[in-house]
Amino acid sequence: MSILVQKFGGTSVRDAECIKRVASIAVNAQKSGDQVVIVVSAMGDTTDNLIDLANQVTSKRDPREMDLLLSTGEQISIPLVAMAIHDLGAKAISQTGLQVGILTEDKHGKARITEIKTDKIKKYLNDGNIVVIAGFQGISSITGEITTLGRGGSDTTAVALAVALGAKRCDIYTDVDAVYTTDPEIVQEATRLSSISYEEMLELASLGAQVLHPRSVEIAKNYNMPMRVRSSFKVQDEGTLVQGVSKMELNKPVSGVALDESQARVAMIDVPDKPGIAAIVFQALAKKNISVDMIIQATSHDNVNEIAFTVDKENVEETKQVANEIAKEIGAKSVTIDPNIVKVSIVGAGMIGRPGIAAAMFKALADASVNIQMISTSEIKVSCVVNAKDGEKAVKVIHKAFELDKIERETQKV
Amino acid sequence: MSILVQKFGGTSVRDAECIKRVASIAVNAQKSGDQVVIVVSAMGDTTDNLIDLANQVTSKRDPREMDLLLSTGEQISIPLVAMAIHDLGAKAISQTGLQVGILTEDKHGKARITEIKTDKIKKYLNDGNIVVIAGFQGISSITGEITTLGRGGSDTTAVALAVALGAKRCDIYTDVDAVYTTDPEIVQEATRLSSISYEEMLELASLGAQVLHPRSVEIAKNYNMPMRVRSSFKVQDEGTLVQGVSKMELNKPVSGVALDESQARVAMIDVPDKPGIAAIVFQALAKKNISVDMIIQATSHDNVNEIAFTVDKENVEETKQVANEIAKEIGAKSVTIDPNIVKVSIVGAGMIGRPGIAAAMFKALADASVNIQMISTSEIKVSCVVNAKDGEKAVKVIHKAFELDKIERETQKV
Numbered sequence: 001m002s003i004l005v006q007k008f009g010g011t012s013v014r015d016a017e018c019i020k021r022v023a024s025i026a027v028n029a030q031k032s033g034d035q036v037v038i039v040v041s042a043m044g045d046t047t048d049n050l051i052d053l054a055n056q057v058t059s060k061r062d063p064r065e066m067d068l069l070l071s072t073g074e075q076i077s078i079p080l081v082a083m084a085i086h087d088l089g090a091k092a093i094s095q096t097g098l099q100v101g102i103l104t105e106d107k108h109g110k111a112r113i114t115e116i117k118t119d120k121i122k123k124y125l126n127d128g129n130i131v132v133i134a135g136f137q138g139i140s141s142i143t144g145e146i147t148t149l150g151r152g153g154s155d156t157t158a159v160a161l162a163v164a165l166g167a168k169r170c171d172i173y174t175d176v177d178a179v180y181t182t183d184p185e186i187v188q189e190a191t192r193l194s195s196i197s198y199e200e201m202l203e204l205a206s207l208g209a210q211v212l213h214p215r216s217v218e219i220a221k222n223y224n225m226p227m228r229v230r231s232s233f234k235v236q237d238e239g240t241l242v243q244g245v246s247k248m249e250l251n252k253p254v255s256g257v258a259l260d261e262s263q264a265r266v267a268m269i270d271v272p273d274k275p276g277i278a279a280i281v282f283q284a285l286a287k288k289n290i291s292v293d294m295i296i297q298a299t300s301h302d303n304v305n306e307i308a309f310t311v312d313k314e315n316v317e318e319t320k321q322v323a324n325e326i327a328k329e330i331g332a333k334s335v336t337i338d339p340n341i342v343k344v345s346i347v348g349a350g351m352i353g354r355p356g357i358a359a360a361m362f363k364a365l366a367d368a369s370v371n372i373q374m375i376s377t378s379e380i381k382v383s384c385v386v387n388a389k390d391g392e393k394a395v396k397v398i399h400k401a402f403e404l405d406k407i408e409r410e411t412q413k414v
Numbered sequence: 415m416s417i418l419v420q421k422f423g424g425t426s427v428r429d430a431e432c433i434k435r436v437a438s439i440a441v442n443a444q445k446s447g448d449q450v451v452i453v454v455s456a457m458g459d460t461t462d463n464l465i466d467l468a469n470q471v472t473s474k475r476d477p478r479e480m481d482l483l484l485s486t487g488e489q490i491s492i493p494l495v496a497m498a499i500h501d502l503g504a505k506a507i508s509q510t511g512l513q514v515g516i517l518t519e520d521k522h523g524k525a526r527i528t529e530i531k532t533d534k535i536k537k538y539l540n541d542g543n544i545v546v547i548a549g550f551q552g553i554s555s556i557t558g559e560i561t562t563l564g565r566g567g568s569d570t571t572a573v574a575l576a577v578a579l580g581a582k583r584c585d586i587y588t589d590v591d592a593v594y595t596t597d598p599e600i601v602q603e604a605t606r607l608s609s610i611s612y613e614e615m616l617e618l619a620s621l622g623a624q625v626l627h628p629r630s631v632e633i634a635k636n637y638n639m640p641m642r643v644r645s646s647f648k649v650q651d652e653g654t655l656v657q658g659v660s661k662m663e664l665n666k667p668v669s670g671v672a673l674d675e676s677q678a679r680v681a682m683i684d685v686p687d688k689p690g691i692a693a694i695v696f697q698a699l700a701k702k703n704i705s706v707d708m709i710i711q712a713t714s715h716d717n718v719n720e721i722a723f724t725v726d727k728e729n730v731e732e733t734k735q736v737a738n739e740i741a742k743e744i745g746a747k748s749v750t751i752d753p754n755i756v757k758v759s760i761v762g763a764g765m766i767g768r769p770g771i772a773a774a775m776f777k778a779l780a781d782a783s784v785n786i787q788m789i790s791t792s793e794i795k796v797s798c799v800v801n802a803k804d805g806e807k808a809v810k811v812i813h814k815a816f817e818l819d820k821i822e823r824e825t826q827k828v
Contacts, residue, residue, distance in 0.1 A: 016470035023471075050490065056430035057437075058497035065493035065500075065508055072486040076464065079479035083472035086479075094479055098512075 002168040003125065004034040007041075007135065007158035011175045012232040013077050014044035023084035025173070025235055026130050030090060035125040037165065039135045039158040040081055042073025063108030067137075067148045071097070074134035074154075082132045093124050094132040098146060102138035102157065110150030113157070114141055116164040133161065152213020159216040163223040170220065170227045172212060177231040179204070179211055179240040181404035182257035186392045189405030193255065195241040200255045203347040203381045217242065253357050254348035254402040259395050263293055263310040265341045265373065265385060266319055268326075270304040270333030277330055281307060284322050290315045294343070294376040294383065304333075308374060310385065313339055341373065342391035345383040346398060358382045364401035370394050416582040417539065418448040421455075421549065421572035425589045426646040427491050428458035437498035439587070439649055440544050444504060449539040451579065453549045453572040454495055456487025477522030481551075481562045485511070488548035488568075496546045507538050508546040512560060516552035516571065524564030527571070528555055530578040547575065566627020573630040577637040584634065584641045586626060591645040593618070593625055593654040595818035596671035600806050603819030607669065609655040614669050617761040617795045631656065667771050668762035668816040673809050677707055677724040679755045679787065679799060680733055682740075684718040684747035691744055695721060698736050704729045708757070708790040708797060718747075722788060724799065727753055755787060756805035759797040760812060772796045778815035784808050 006029065008022050022038070030036045050069050054061055078094035085092035101117030124131045135154025138147050149156055155172060162170035177192075179201065184190040196204075198221035205214040211229055220227050220242065230239030271277055278297060285292055293310045311319045316337060323335040351357040358375075361382055365372055370393060374385035386394050399405065420443065422436050436452070444450045464483050468475055492508035499506035515531030538545045549568025554561050563570055569586060576584035591606075593615065598604040610618075612635035619628040625643055634641050634656065644653030685691055692711060699706055707724045725733045730753060737749045765771040772789075775796055779786055784807060788799035800808050813819065 016467065019471050053430065053490075053494060054497060057433050057494050058501045060497075060500060062493075062497050062500055065496045068508060068510070069490060069493040072489045075486045075489070076467075076483060079476075079483040080467060080471050082479050083468060083474075083476050086474060086476055087472045094482060096482070 001033065001035050003037060003162075003165050004029055005037045005039065005158050005162040005165070005167045005170045006173060007039040007154060007170065008081075008173045008232055009154065009175070010041040010044050010046070012173050013040055013042075013081065016080075018232070019043075019077070019080050019084050020087075021232060022081055022173075023088055025232060026081075026092075026132075027085060027088045027090045028235075030130055034168070036130045037121060037125070037133060037161060037167070038081070038130065039133050039154055039161060040074060040077045041135050041154040042070075043077050043080075046073040046076065064145060067108045067146050070148050071134070071137040071146050074136055078132045078134050082130075085130055085132070090130060091128045092130040092132055094134075095120070095124075096134045097137035097157075098139045100133055102160075103141040104138040104147045104149065106140040106142035106145075106147075108145075108147055111138060111140070111147035113138060113149065113160045116160055118164050121161075121165065133157070152215045155213045155216035156219065159219045159225060159227065162225050163219060167225070170225055172216075172227060172229050173232040174211060174229060175231065175233070176211055176229070177234050177237050177239060179229050179242075179256070181255065182395055182399050183259060186259065186395050187257075187399045187405075189399065191405055193240050194238075195243060196255060197349050198242060198244065199349050199380055200347050201242045203345070203378070204256050204258055212242070253350040253354045254346045254404065255350070256347050257395050257398050257402075257404065258345045258347065259391055260343040260345070261388070261391065262313055263341065263343055263385075264313050264316045264319075264337060264339040265308060265310050266316075266323055267306060267308040267336045267338075268323060268332045268334075269306055269336065271307050271327075272331050273303045273305050274330075277305075278307060280330060281323070281326050282309075284326050285311075285319065288318055288322055290319055290322070294374055294385065296374045296376070310341070310343065310374070340388045341385050342388050342394075343383050343385050344391060344394040344398065345381055346402065347381050349380050351380055351382075360401060361398055364397045365394055368393055368397040370397070415447065415449050417451060417576075417579045418443055419451045419453065419572050419576040419579065419581045419584045420587060421453040421568060421584065422495075422587045422646055423568065423589070424455045424458055424460070426587050427454055427495065430494075432646070433457075433491070433494050433498050434501075435646060436495055436587075437502055439646060440495075440506075440546075441499060441502045441504045442649075444544055448582070450544045451535060451539070451547060451575060451581070452495070452544065453547050453568060453575060454488060454491045455549050455568040456484075457491050457494075460487040460490065478559060481522045481560050484562050485548070485551040485560050488550055492546045492548050496544075499544055499546070504544060505542045506544040506546055508548075509534070509538075510548045511551035511571075512553045514547055516574075517555040518552035518561045518563065520554040520556040520559075520561075522559075522561055525552060525554070525561035527552060527563065527574045530574055532578050535575075535579065547571070566629045569627045569630035570633065573633045573639060573641065576639050577633060581639070584639055586630075586641060586643050587646040588625060588643060589645065589647070590625055590643070591648050591651050591653060593643050593656075593670070595669065596809055596813050597673060600673065600809050601671075601813045601819075603813065605818055605820075607654050608652075609657060610669060611763050612656060612658065613794055614761050614763050615656045617759070617792070618670050618672055626656070667764040667768045668760045668818065669764070670761050671809050671812050671816075671818065672759045672761065673805055674757040674759070675802070675805065676727055677755065677757055677799075678727045678730045678733075678751060678753040679722060679724050680730075680737055681720060681722040681750045681752075682737060682746045682748075683720055683750065685721050685741075686745050687717045687719050688744075691719075692721065694744060695737070695740050696723075698740050699725075699733065702732055702736055704733055704736070708788055708799065710788045710790070724755070724757065724788070754802045755799050756802050756808075757797050757799050758805065758808040758812065759795055760816065761795050763794050765794055765796075774815060775812055778811045779808055782807055782811040784811070 518525035
């Protein structure tokens with residue numbers, strides 16, 4: 001018998017009705033002949049509410065105590081799901097991260113999984129149970145304390161479990177029904193993808209197409225674990241298969257357009273053209289734990305450069321402080337901050353070895369009079385920073401330019 | 415350094431303000447020179463809300479899953495209290511029942527504590543921490559599964575911890591400021607008791623004066639652990655000391671009057687006067703797990719008896735069924751049920767060896783034209799069942815008859 005792992009996010013278990021729906025999806029999978037392990041997130045806004053409570057009692061959130069607090073979110077949803085399964089006449093048992101033995105680094109708030117014990121899960125499966133496991137949490141392999149995995153933690157739990165158990169597939173149930181060529185809310189002609197490669201999904205995930213967390217895709221890619229993105233509200237719909245080789249690579253150079261509205265642009269003006277300056281700037285930011293996304297250093301003129309980069313909007317204030325200090329230190333003229341930008345990106349494994357893709361994107365933007373402020377590229381991705389007001393227009397014209405509305409129409413059956 | 419255990423109930427941690435108050439009580443106790451362990455219940459209505467959720471997803475609540483679900487209540491409150499203590503500049507660490515090692519019977523929903531590991535707590539205390547422990551929960555010493563202790567569980571956790579740690583005292587913070595001679599809502603002249611014996615507290619607790627759970631008092635009595643009942647909203651007030659020997663025993667025969675409105679009266683009429691009949695009746699009820707409180711068998715006339723007893727109102731329907739079956743079996747004439755009764759009781763270790771106390775109570779009731787339906791006595795307690803409409807009047811006249819408004823006035827300073 002093969003094992004199937006199903007993961008249900010917070011919106012999929014937000015109330016009793018949704019929990020019953022999840023239970024019936026799991027029971028049906030078991031009836032189809034698989035052994036079923038499900039990974040469940042905290043209900044709806046539970047985690048945010050717990051963080052609110054913590055903010056009300058303290059100004060300094062202790063990482064160890066926060067993890068104990070936040071881990072209750074999933075510990076509430078898993079017994080509820082297990083009992084909803086009992087109600088359908090099937091056997092189920094719930095397990096916290098601690099109970100399973102999901103071992104992690106000794107790091108609170110964003111631990112990485114180091115090992116998953118599978119003995120107990122396999123025993124419960126062989127006894128005919130659907131095993132309901134708390135996502136997002138584990139225990140430190142050093143101290144035995146409860147840890148949480150940070151953003152995307154439940155997706156990561158699910159894929160890591162699928163790998164540890166040798167599952168046939170990991171299905172991620174979410175509130176969208178599939179991966180699209182771009183956000184269907186912006187471009188009506190956005191097309192569903194029946195399959196996509198890990199690499200493309202990874203780029204799309206990193207670029208703000210908030211369907212799957214990149215950490216989980218990374219693990220799936222490393223262990224070649226097939227994933228499916230699908231909706232718990234449309235159970236007949238098979239969604240999008242994320243796997244090692246996508247048919248689409250052969251057809252189209254670009255598989256998706258992503259819009260990321262979470263970044264702000266920071267520019268340091270008239271930076272002296274000396275070696276080591278960039279290192280000083282970005283080490284200072286790294287020390288404050290601020291992640292920098294795109295980095296551009298403009299060509300030198302009159303022995304001064306411009307260094308521009310993007311950071312998460314929530315880090316803008318801290319970045320401003322650090323940048324101003326550094327600017328003084330290195331003799332730069334000034335620092336400007338522009339939160340009013342977005343990042344538009346095209347992704348596609350098919351662009352490898354096909355020249356002109358980036359140029360086609362720039363031309364589409366130019367034809368639409370969209371000014372490009374920054375450009376960054378990888379092997380399978382081109383990103384442009386543009387003014388926020390041009391974001392949606394940019395996505396539309398690029399989607400059209402690469403004829404993304406014309407691919408894989410046949411997969412649109414639901 | 416001696417150890418002090420403080421327990422805070424659900425109303426004492428119902429919101430952020432209350433949690434901060436609890437933190438400052440614990441920090442002040444530590445500043446006074448004690449090592450401090452605090453036991454915390456779930457916030458306000460959390461437990462009820464979790465039960466509601468369970469009822470929404472299932473019609474058959476699985477005991478193991480329910481315990482996992484309900485144990486989150488305290489797992490939310492303990493890190494919040496710990497962080498509120500951090501905010502006051504003191505060290506604190508929270509611990510679930512599982513983390514401490516509060517071992518229980520292998521019984522979900524109402525496990526009894528069998529052993530408490532103290533190594534970890536003592537280590538944390540010696541490191542200068544206030545240790546914040548989840549009440550109401552433990553783990554099965556057989557399976558390692560999370561268990562809950564049922565009603566009065568957090569009081570029980572606190573006293574058991576105090577005993578295991580060799581604490582100097584266990585303070586129970588609740589929403590009343592002390593133990594009174596009777597319910598101050600009924601009798602304005604009700605007097606605060608500065609101290610009370612375990613035995614008296616036990617009788618009062620069992621009789622519906624919902625201040626302390628009898629289970630916790632029982633443990634305190636067995637290990638001679640002093641307890642204090644006090645309010646988290648009036649920290650200067652020392653409340654009532656529950657201990658081995660009460661000064662009051664020497665002064666007054668009666669220390670309190672209790673009103674219990676939770677019972678219903680069941681009577682089996684014209685029961686044949688044969689040996690073994692009572693055993694048949696009460697074994698049948700015990701088999702259905704129905705607790706019987708007072709039992710009266712009236713004097714025989716014409717070779718038939720009347721057997722009357724009280725049961726919890728919530729068991730009335732089931733009791734009716736059982737009693738009717740038994741009545742048929744043993745040839746009794748009929749069964750009557752009266753939910754419209756209350757039980758009024760006087761309690762006092764001082765009544766031992768003082769005749770006439772019960773008679774004085776009956777006279778007070780007679781003078782007030784309150785009809786007594788049933789009487790039951792123990793060494794330090796006399797209970798009368800009366801019509802529900804006479805309940806408050808009965809409490810008032812008895813309180814007056816024993817001059818309970820005149821004892822220990824001097825302890826009323828706050």
